[in-house]
Amino acid sequence: MIxxxxxxxxxxxxxxxxxDQMGHAYYANYLAWFEQARGAWCRDRGFTYRSLEARGxxxxxxxxxxxxxxxxxxxxxxxVRVRVTEIRRASIRFEYEVVRAxxxxxxxxxxxxxxxxxxxxKAVSVPPDVRELLGRDxxxxxxxxx
Amino acid sequence: MIxxxxxxxxxxxxxxxxxDQMGHAYYANYLAWFEQARGAWCRDRGFTYRSLEARGxxxxxxxxxxxxxxxxxxxxxxxVRVRVTEIRRASIRFEYEVVRAxxxxxxxxxxxxxxxxxxxxKAVSVPPDVRELLGRDxxxxxxxxx
Amino acid sequence: MIxxxxxxxxxxxxxxxxxDQMGHAYYANYLAWFEQARGAWCRDRGFTYRSLEARGxxxxxxxxxxxxxxxxxxxxxxxVRVRVTEIRRASIRFEYEVVRAxxxxxxxxxxxxxxxxxxxxKAVSVPPDVRELLGRDxxxxxxxxx
Amino acid sequence: MIxxxxxxxxxxxxxxxxxDQMGHAYYANYLAWFEQARGAWCRDRGFTYRSLEARGxxxxxxxxxxxxxxxxxxxxxxxVRVRVTEIRRASIRFEYEVVRAxxxxxxxxxxxxxxxxxxxxKAVSVPPDVRELLGRDxxxxxxxxx
Numbered sequence: 342m343i344x345x346x347x348x349x350x351x352x353x354x355x356x357x358x359x360x361d362q363m364g365h366a367y368y369a370n371y372l373a374w375f376e377q378a379r380g381a382w383c384r385d386r387g388f389t390y391r392s393l394e395a396r397g398x399x400x401x402x403x404x405x406x407x408x409x410x411x412x413x414x415x416x417x418x419x420x421v422r423v424r425v426t427e428i429r430r431a432s433i434r435f436e437y438e439v440v441r442a443x444x445x446x447x448x449x450x451x452x453x454x455x456x457x458x459x460x461x462x463k464a465v466s467v468p469p470d471v472r473e474l475l476g477r478d479x480x481x482x483x484x485x486x487x
Numbered sequence: 488m489i490x491x492x493x494x495x496x497x498x499x500x501x502x503x504x505x506x507d508q509m510g511h512a513y514y515a516n517y518l519a520w521f522e523q524a525r526g527a528w529c530r531d532r533g534f535t536y537r538s539l540e541a542r543g544x545x546x547x548x549x550x551x552x553x554x555x556x557x558x559x560x561x562x563x564x565x566x567v568r569v570r571v572t573e574i575r576r577a578s579i580r581f582e583y584e585v586v587r588a589x590x591x592x593x594x595x596x597x598x599x600x601x602x603x604x605x606x607x608x609k610a611v612s613v614p615p616d617v618r619e620l621l622g623r624d625x626x627x628x629x630x631x632x633x
Numbered sequence: 634m635i636x637x638x639x640x641x642x643x644x645x646x647x648x649x650x651x652x653d654q655m656g657h658a659y660y661a662n663y664l665a666w667f668e669q670a671r672g673a674w675c676r677d678r679g680f681t682y683r684s685l686e687a688r689g690x691x692x693x694x695x696x697x698x699x700x701x702x703x704x705x706x707x708x709x710x711x712x713v714r715v716r717v718t719e720i721r722r723a724s725i726r727f728e729y730e731v732v733r734a735x736x737x738x739x740x741x742x743x744x745x746x747x748x749x750x751x752x753x754x755k756a757v758s759v760p761p762d763v764r765e766l767l768g769r770d771x772x773x774x775x776x777x778x779x
Numbered sequence: 780m781i782x783x784x785x786x787x788x789x790x791x792x793x794x795x796x797x798x799d800q801m802g803h804a805y806y807a808n809y810l811a812w813f814e815q816a817r818g819a820w821c822r823d824r825g826f827t828y829r830s831l832e833a834r835g836x837x838x839x840x841x842x843x844x845x846x847x848x849x850x851x852x853x854x855x856x857x858x859v860r861v862r863v864t865e866i867r868r869a870s871i872r873f874e875y876e877v878v879r880a881x882x883x884x885x886x887x888x889x890x891x892x893x894x895x896x897x898x899x900x901k902a903v904s905v906p907p908d909v910r911e912l913l914g915r916d917x918x919x920x921x922x923x924x925x
Contacts, residue, residue, distance in 0.1 A: 354818070357828075358661060358811035360654040362540075362707055367650055368548040369518035373796035376515075380792070380854065390795075391854040394508075402514040406552045412608075415654055416818065416829040462558075500672070503682075504665035504807060506800040508853055513796055519650035526646070526708065536649075537708040561800055562672065562683040654832075660840040661810035668807075686800075694806040698844045704900075754850075 346424040347479055351381040352442060355417045365412045371449055372405060375437050378423035379453075382435070387482035388474050397460035398471065400433065407437075407451030418442035428475055431464045432456045492570040493625055497527040498588060501563045511558045517595055518551060521583050524569035525599075528581070533628035534620050543606035544617065546579065553583075553597030564588035574621055577610045578602045638716040639771055641677045643670040644734060647709045657704045663741055664697060667729050670715035671745075674727070679774035680766050689752035690763065692725065699729075699743035710734035720767055723756045724748045784862040785917055789819040790880060793855045803850045809887055810843060813875050816861035817891075820873070825920035826912050835898035836909065838871065845875075845889030856880035866913055869902045870894045 353374055361367040383390045393400065413419055420440050427434040432454055439449040459465040467475070499520055507513040529536045539546065559565055566586050573580040578600055585595040605611040613621070645666055653659040675682045685692065705711055712732050719726040724746055731741040751757040759767070791812055799805040821828045831838065851857055858878050865872040870892055877887040897903040905913070 354815075356811055357653055357814050357818075358659055361649055362652040362654065362656045363545055363547060364654045365547075368551060369515045369522075369650060372515035372518065373794055376795050377792075380795075389854060399509055401509060401511075402555060404552075404554045405514060406550075408550045409548060416827060500669075502665055503668050503672075503799055504805055507795055508798040508800065508802045510800045515796060519648055522649050523646075526649075535708060562681060655837055655839060657839075660843060661807045661814075664807035664810065691801055693801060693803075694847060696844075696846045697806060698842075700842045701840060 343426055343428070346426055348422040348424045348438075349378065349382040349385045349479065351378040351421045351423065353377065353419050353421060355413060355415055355419065357415055360415045365414050366417075368407070368409060371407055371409075371439065371451070374419075374421050374439070375405075375407075375423070375435070375451065375453060378421040378437060379435055382423050382425070383474075385479040385482065386474055386477040393471070398465075398468075399458040400455040401458055402453050403432070403456050404454040405451065406453075407449060409449050411446065411448035413439065413441075413448055419448075425475060426452070428467065428472070431466050433467070433475065489570075489572055489574070492572055494568040494570045494584075495524065495528040495531045495625065497524040497567045497569065499523065499565050499567060501559060501561050501565065503561055506561045511560050512563075514553070514555060517553055517555075517585065517597070520565075520567050520585070521551075521553075521569070521581070521597065521599060524567040524583060525581055528569050528571070529620075531625040531628065532620055532623040539617070544611075544614075545604040546601040547604055548599050549578070549602050550600040551597065552599075553595060555595050557592065557594035559585065559587075559594055565594075571621060572598070574613065574618070577612050579613070579621065635716075635718050635720070638718055640714040640716045640730075641670065641674040641771065643673040643713045643715065645669065645711050645713060647705060647707050647711065649707055652707045657706050658709075660699070660701060663699055663701075663731065663743070666711075666713050666731070667697075667699075667715070667727070667743065667745060670713040670729060671727055674715050674717070675766075677771040677774070678766055678769040685763070690757075690760075691750040692747040693750055694745050695724070695748050696746040697743065698745075699741060701741050703738065703740035705731065705733075705740055711740075717767060718744070720759065720764070723758050725759070725767065781862075781864050781866070784864055786860040786862045786876075787816065787820040787823045787917065789816040789859045789861065791815065791857050791859060793851060793853055793857065795853055798853045803852050804855075806845070806847060809845055809847075809877065809889070812857075812859050812877070813843075813845075813861070813873070813889065813891060816859035816875060817873055820861050820863070821912075823917040823920065824912055824915040831909070836903075836906075837896040838893040839896055840891050841870070841894050842892040843889065844891075845887060847887050849884065849886035851877065851879075851886055857886075863913060864890070866905065866910070869904050871905070871913065 359370040422438040426436045437451045438447045456464045505516040568584040572582045583597045584593045602610045651662040714730040718728045729743045730739045748756045797804045797808040860876040864874045875889045876885045894902045
């Protein structure tokens with residue numbers, strides 16, 4: 342467990358495409374927002390998820406959990422907060438909170454577990470240099486590469 | 488808890504739209520499959536989810552959990568098995584298993600919790616007649632209304 | 634131009650995921666239905682689009698056009714009719730009509746143009762054996778491989 | 780026809796969810812980007828599409844056309860340029876160009892036609908005050924409401 346891991350905050354505006362006839366965001370679309378936030382989390386540490394894949398490393402999701410407490414609607418300005426709470430030998434856990442911009446009320450929370458997969462589509466141990474990337478302090482890596 | 492609830496089995500063929508560049512189905516799309524299976528579950532009991540909404544009752548998802556054990560790819564013939572495992576005063580729990588057609592190996596499992604919401608967008612107790620629908624034996628309600 | 638090309642008919646039931654807050658199917662989702670219908674079109678001729686990719690041939694979309702005449706809603710039973718109307722040296726045109734099951738009223742029509750792309754991500758001429766597949770009479774290839 | 784209508788430019792970063800197994804953005808997802816750009820176009824004129832719906836006016840898409848010239852991939856920084864090129868009695872035409880950030884090469888272009896629909900789900904003439912909104916000069920309405 343990583344104590345007090347810093348949050349990365351990714352602003353998103355809800356698309357019409359993401360609503361359903363109940364008049365709010367469809368539950369599956371939050372998972373795409375989680376993914377977008379993970380990409381931002383990497384950038385906050387000076388690397389991109391794309392660069393991991395370019396070297397043959399993938400982070401497929403093996404588990405997801407989400408709780409929807411409050412409604413999110415079309416055109417809402419939301420912020421998806423994301424942080425890493427655990428890194429094991431070959432897996433990593435991200436945690437999420439969705440709030441409306443300017444609010445602290447958590448409307449949705451969730452987590453995902455990922456395994457690190459090599460190009461042979463098998464789980465691999467997190468290499469030391471990737472472990473270094475994941476463990477970076479965003480304060481020291483403000484420059485977004487790419 | 489409902490013991491030994493019967494499964495409804497919904498066949499689905501994976502769309503190209505549902506894949507991602509990792510070459511398998513993107514994790515969020517399973518949630519749309521779960522939803523499709525819930526619709527089939529209702530039909531197996533002689534009603535449609537649409538008919539519930541027509542009378543002002545909604546079943547928004549308030550929690551989802553899924554574990555992805557094995558890959559599902561484009562054009563795969565899968566079966567989403569779904570059943571209700573618990574009905575509380577104002578909420579209901581569905582359980583899912585995704586297998587390849589003709590196989591018993593569970594590639595993904597999951598559950599969702601729903602609350603019953605009235606047109607005032609507030610949770611309401613499950614009315615007796617809806618409770619009767621949810622508790623039906625599909626063997627006796629083979630006719631799919633529509 | 635191919636005169637009187639036969640239609641393949643693909644039945645689809647509209648998902649809740651595919652609706653938007655206007656209460657009907659979101660316009661982008663029709664393109665996924667078109668794609669699903671193209672897959673069925675291949676099967677009607679005894680091959681799968683997947684098998685084309687397996688041998689390094691891809692059919693990316695280079696143009697799409699759709700006109701939405703009538704609304705399609707959640708849980709509607711629709712049929713997407715698809716046929717090939719033109720095959721050029723390295724490109725192919727599919728045509729679509731969306732109707733409600735049991736109806737002949739065209740609710741949406743459209744077409745897509747595709748180029749045949751080899752594994753070098755460059756357009757290639759349609760090889761003779763692929764041209765044979767595309768030109769098949771579905772009456773004689775009822776057996777769906779796979 | 781509106782001559783030299785100004786473009787609104789909406790930056791978007793491509794999500795993993797939007798890719799397919801061909802390794803690029805799936806063709807249907809561009810339509811969601813077009814929609815996001817339309818929302819930005821409204822904001823550039825000091826109103827939101829949401830506010831139109833709040834007063835019972837809807838702009839469903841009745842036609843779409845897109846041509847895909849160049850590939851767009853995961854994590855690409857793209858810009859969707861959008862402008863209105865025609866306003867008729869009860870319909871409106873948007874035009875789109877998708878470029879990579881910092882580039883002028885048009886990778887995808889397209890257009891959509893919309894009808895103005897009242898709450899009775901019937902086409903209505905564009906009311907004078909809405910016509911004023913649509914005809915605004917963004918230079919004079921820089922303030923984004925909401």
